[in-house]
Amino acid sequence: MDILPILATLKRHKTAAGLIVLQIALTCAIVCNALFLIMQRIEKIKQPSGLADQEIVTLRIGGIGPRENADAQTRADLAVLRALPGVTDATILNQIPFGDSMQTTTMRLQEKQDGSGFETSMYRASEGWLKATGLRLIGGRDFEANEYQNQIEMEQNSAAGIPAVILNRALARQMFPQGDALGQVVYGMGEKAIRVVGVVDTLVSPQPGSKDESKGFSMLLPVRETFRGGYYLLRTDPAKRDDVLKAATLALDQSGPNRILSESKRLADKREHYYRQDQSMVMLLAAVCLALLVVTAFGIVGLASFWVQQRTRMIGTRRALGATRGQILRYFQTENFILSTLGIALGMLAAYGISLLLMRSYELPPLPLAFLPVGAVLLWGLGQLAVWAPARRAAALSPVAALRGA
Secondary structure (H helix, E strand, O other): OOOHHHHHHHHOOHHHHHHHHHHHHHHHHHHHHHHHHHHHHHHHHHOOOOOOHHHEEEEEEEEOOOOOOHHHHHHHHHHHHHOOOOEEEEEEEOOOOOOOOOOEEEEEOOOOOOOOOEEEEEEEEOOOHHHHHOOOEEEEOOOOHHHOEEHHHHHHOOOOOOOEEEEEHHHHHHHOOOOOOOOOEEEEOOOEEEEEEEEEOOOOOOOOOOOOOOOOOEEEEOEEOOOOOOEEEEEEOHHHHHHHHHHHHHHHHHHOOOEEEEEEEEHHHHHHHHOHHHHHHHHHHHHHHHHHHHHHHHHHHHHHHHHHHHOHHHHHHHHHOOOOHHHHHHHHHHHHHHHHHHHHHHHHHHHHHHHHHHHHHHOOOOOOOOHHHHHHHHHHHHHHHHHHHHHHHHHHOOHHHHHHHO
16 A cells, blocks of 8 residues: 555644654553563562472461570470371471561671672571471482581570581572582681582572562571571461461460460461562553553544544545545554554653663663563554554445545
């Protein structure tokens, strides 16, 4: 189809054409960045923790009174919890994923503290942690019985060292990019040397995705926490989680007096609550994208309908000269395609500019170029769909009716 008549017609309607081009450009710019932000949030929400989230329940107990019996009481609690029906295993950690706080330390390859190192989430785990958490050991071994230390004793003896550590895959690759981390010596918690005895596949930080997160670096230490500073973690069948929670709460009440249950939750519920704001953001951005697309579509429909009314004589003349319905239909579709292309071109430039602004203001990654053609195809399709009905009405006009109506 010769586009020169179309361009000539658009020149006579510069204001209307310009407005629809700007509307498409604005929609393209916002939708491209919004889709990118939505994908980022979804990837964050779906990020695996490394734990068997759907099989784990957690309890946090506060203590009242002296601390002298905390170790013995914790051992008694774990024995009671492991004996509960439906419990696969139980352990205690100083912190858990999707928690309210995060304990970190700096791990280094050299003993000297020269300011370099890797900020790392620090999990202190007691016996049974591997089976209770569901973490997958991809290299090395579990901690041995003689490697476990008591947290209270370590606080009282600052010279006490930790003989072994297990790193997550991300930290192991970062610290030892050229070789195997197993058997290597790392330094942390002061200037103490620690031997790497194992690597787990995935273990997120207690607050994944937060500003204070240590870039996904986590490690496990063979340190027995007490009920005063840790979380009891029980693994069970997903269908039995609520029953196990009730039974565990009752068992802990009977196991030791002068204690307060401050939290008892399924880990899956903690995860859902942690990402609630991200889920709301996804819904908000999706609603914004949908609203913009709907407004743009109505704008195209309105403009196309207006132009059909304004060009009734032209349509009748072209039909009288032999133009088919298909040619009239393609005329309006081509016209819309030209306007959409101009708007999309401007929108891509604006999308990149918005991305740069978000990078500087919110430290977001740059907009991947792959989102630009996605936005373009979406708007091209939307434009053709929106103009279809007005174009069909124009093509359906008979030459006589069109000339008489004009």
